[in-house]
Amino acid sequence: MRKLLTVGAFLLGAAQAQSSQGATLTVITHDSFDVDKKLVAGFEQANNVHVRFVKGGDAGEMLSRLILTRRAPIADVVYGLDNSMLARARQADLLTPYKSPNLAKVPAADRLDDAGLLNTVDTGIVALNYDRAYFQKAGLALPKTLDDLKRPQYAGLTVIASPATSSPGLAFLLATVNHYGEPGAWTWWREARANGLKLTRGWSDSYNKEFSRNGGKYPIVLSYASSPAAEVFYADGYDAAKLPAQAPTGNLFLPGSTYRQLEGVGILKGAKQPALARKFVDFMLSGPVQADFPTRMWVYPAASGVKLDPVFKFAQEPGVPAVKPEITANPQRLVDAWVTNVLRR
Known part of the structure; x- marks a missing residue:
């Protein structure tokens, strides 16, 4: 009996020690995720938990990884899936419904899912950006349509993240299908590739490596409408009270090239x-985190009433055409069709 009590006391002590150390919460995110470490530390302290972040690649890669591991989940929480990926996540039965009470601060039109499979954290507009200095030096007029990107004068100037592995790439694919219809979209993609359109694995490769502004050779890149604001913010000597007349990069809101993304x-x-x-x-979805996101990930907070840095004057918000429901119902089918009709032709 004494031996049992001793063992019991040992196990109780071990459990108490483990409890005092707190549990571990694993959060998988896309590679661009960033939040103030002090905010995370506050969450950890308030909830006696250690938060372990796992970078899952670009959002498309992350989703594929989660589907492959769904029988033995590699995380508790996922951040970074968007409205172009929700249908595939739902079909794979990846998520458990939970509607945060903080969703009350998010406009109804921006809520991703009535069941709460995903709670909207931020919004953004996928758009083509251009390097002003390149076009000024080359004396080249800006393209006005997507079809212009197939013309000889724009040969080899555009880099886009692949729709198969990247959330902005998938968003751009859906926008082109919405604009041209499927046959027309496949024709545009094939002809644009024949004219030197470059595909990369993800946004980081496109923007940080291949974009001419960052040392690459492509002066047109698929990014976000808020990216010009980021260029100003990260410039040497940034002063919110003394903003420049214009950003070093600009947006090309070509018809059929923009997509409103909800993450x-x-x-x-x-x-x-x-x-x-x-x-x-x-x-x-808390106030401090919503206020922290904009100048870290260059997105708009989902919650209403969050004050933005003055630099967001360079983050344009164009009218974006609504995407037909049949296009967003099964994006993976369109990715598969893109691979068949564009990459394998």
Whole structure:
């Protein structure tokens, strides 16, 4: 009996020690995720938890990884899946519904899912950017349509992240299908590739390596309408009170090239820490985090009433055509068709 009591006391002590150290909450994100470490530390302290972040590649790569590991989930929470990927995540039965009370601050039109599979954290507009200095030096007029990008004078000037592995790439694909229809979109993609359109694995490769502004050779890049604001913000000597007349990059809002992206956070099925996962979803929609995101990831906060840095005057918000429901219903089918009709032709 004494031996049993001793063993019991040992196990109780071990459990208490483990409890005092707190649980671990694993959050998988796309590679561009960034949030103030002090905010994360505050969440950890308030909830007696250690948050472990796992970078999952670009959002498309991350989704594929989550689908492959869905029987043995590699995280509790996922951030960075968007409205172009929700249908595939739903079909794969990846997510557990949870509607954060903080969704009350998000306009109804920007809520990703009525069931709460994904709670909208931020919004952005996928758009083509251009390097002003390149076009000024070359004396080349800016293209006015997507078809212009197939013309000889724009040969080899554009870089885009692949729709098969990148969320902005997929968004751009959906925009072109919405604009041209499927046969017309496949024709545009084939002819643009024949004219030197470069495809990369993800946004980081396109923007940070291949874009002429950052040392690459392509002066047109698929990015976001807020990217020119980021260029100003990160320039030497940035002063919000003394903004320049224009950003070094600009947006090309060519018809059929823009897409309104809604990024969300959700709880993975089989999460080991479901209660803490729900708290983290609430955290991502909290006021401090919503205010922190814009000048870190260059997106718009989903919650209404968040004050933005003055530099966001360079982040244009054009009218974006609504995408037909049949296009967003099964984006993976369109990716497969793109591979067949563009890459393999």
